[in-house]
Every structure is written in structure tokens, then in C-alpha cells.
Amino acid sequence: MQELINTLENCGYKVHLAKDKNEAFEISKTYIKDGISVGLGGSTSVGQIGLLDYLVKNENITLYNQYEAGITMDENIERRRKGMLTDLYVTGTNTLTKDGKLVNADGSGNRVAAMIFGPKNVLVIVGKNKIVDTVEDGFKRIMEVAAVKNIDRMNSKAIEMGKEPRHNLDNIANKFSYIKADDKDRIILVLVDEELGF
Template sequence: MQKLINTLESCGYKVHNAKDKKEALEISKIYIKEGISVGLGGSTSVGQIGLLDFLVNNKNITLYNQYEKGISMEENTKRRREGMLTDLYVTGTNALTKDGKLVNADGSGNRVAAMIFGPKKVLVIVGKNKIVNSVEEGFDRVMNVAAVKNIDRMNKKAIEMGKEPRHNLDNAANKFTYIKADEKDRIVLILVDEELGF
């Protein structure tokens, strides 16, 4: 693990290593300072460590939460746009290569766009199941693991809401990226020694 951390730091990332979800949440809180604005990218990992609940219940920050129940699609889109110009953007990743590339597929693209440019800092929660050897392995993981599970999750959610399931590879995974840090310490990685997310 130390070898991976050294490589990631040499690529320009700020890296933390957490033994479990609880420690990952405590490390995340270091970056949630009073008065900041926070954007969200779609991430099961963020929810699993308890960070989403922490953000939603934190009255000392401005959170652009596009996942709030009951908001319109127009408000959802507005919040996603606002989230791209925040002090901190919180998300997960589909894969992280051992040479320091974040590999992702998105439906709308707001998550990967924010990773690339916009927010002052980006906090990425990475479960050990997301670490792969290469970009090729990362994209294989995106298509055969992450996208499949996300599509299933989104369609189940639609059915629960009484809507027609409409998610498939064409609309849930149509923007592909691999990103390497450019501005030193702008992207903060919390590597969690547990399996998280998809």
C-alpha cells in the first residue's frame, strides 16, 4: 500500500489511507470546513462511509444536493451546475489505476467534469475493490462491474418511484474519462481498506 501511496503522491494527489469506513469518514471531516460550499457527484461509496448523511445534516456548509427527495428535474440540474463551482466536490470513482489515473463513466458528465476542472478541491473516496493495474483494466471494470450495477440500482429506484425503468449502457455510461492529477493536492484520495461502492 505504501508503494501505491508514494506513486499517487508523485502524480500530484493528496492521499490518505483509512483502515475502514469509520476512519474514512473522520478523515473526510478534515475537509468539511465551516462556511464552505460542497458539490456532490454520484457515489455509493460516499453514502456507505456516512459522509452523505454528515453533509446533509451539516448546517454550517452550503450543500448543492441534487439527490434531495422531491426536487424537480430543473432544480436537480441547477444544483449539479452549482456543484461544479464549489470549494469542495465530493465523489467516488469507478476505478483507480496503480499508476495514478482515475477511470470513470458518467451519464450526464457532471461528476467527471468537476474532477477535471471547477471545484477548488475534489475529495474522492476509493474502496480497495476499485484499484486496478491499468487504464484498460479500469475501463473493463467500468463496463462489466460499475455500469451494470449502477444501471440495476437506478432502474430499481425508478420502479420504487412508480416510473418506467429507462437506464441502459447508452444513457448511464456514455461519457468516459481517465484523469491524472495536474494541480498538486487539488484531488484528495481517501483509500479505504474495505470494498466500497460499485
């Protein structure tokens, strides 16, 4: 693991290693300063470590929460846009390669766009199950694991709300990217020695 951390730091990432989701939560909280603005990218991992609930309940930050129940689609889109110009963008990743590339697919593209440019800093929660050897392995994992599980999750939610399930690979994974850190320490990785997310 130390070799991976060294590689990631040499690529320009700021890297933290957490032994479990509780430690990942404590590390992540250190980046949530009073008065900052925070954007969100779709991430099961952020929820699993308890960070999403913490952000929602934090009255000392400006959170652009597109997941708030009851908001209109127009408001959802507006919050996603505002989230891309925040002090801190909080998200997960589909995969991270051992040579330092974040490999992702999005439906709307706000998450991958924010990773590339916009927010002052990006905090990425990475479970050990997301680490792969190559970019090709990353895209393979997206299509065979992450996208399939996300479709199942979204369809289950649609059925619970009495809606027809409509998600397929085309509308959940139609914007692909792989990126490497640009400005030194702009992208902060919290590597968690547990399986998280999809």
C-alpha cells in the same frame, strides 16, 4: 500499499489511507470546514461511509444537493452546475489505476467534469475494489461491473417509484474519462481498505 501511496503522491494527489469506512469518514470530515460550499458527484461510496448524511445535516456549509427529494429536474440540473464551482467536490470513482489515473464513466458528465476542472478541491473516496492495474482494466471494470450494478440500482429505484425501468449502458456510461492529478494536492484521495461502492 505504501508503494501505491508513493506513486499517487508523486502524481500530485494528496493521499490518506483508511483501514475501514469509519476511519474514512473521520478523515473526510476534516475537509468539511464551516462556511465552505460543497458539490456532490454520484457515489455510493460517499453514502456508505456516512459522509452524505453528514453533509446533508451540516447547517454550517452550503451544500448543492441534487439528490434532495422533491426537487424539480430544473433545480437538480442547477444544483449540479453550481456544485462544479464549489470549494469542495465530494465523490467516488469507478476505478483508480496503480499508476495514478482516475478512470470514470458518467451519464450527464458533471462528476467527471468537476474532477477535471472547477471546484477548488475534489475529495474522492476509493474502496480497495476500485484499484486496478491499467486504464484498460479500468474501462473493463466500468462496463462489466460498475455500470451493470448502477443500472440495476436505478431500475430498482424506478420500480419502487412506480416508473418504468429505462436505464441501459448508453445512458449511464456515455461520457468516459481518465485523468491524473493536475494542481498538486487539489485532488484528495481517501483509500479505504474495504470494498465500497460499485
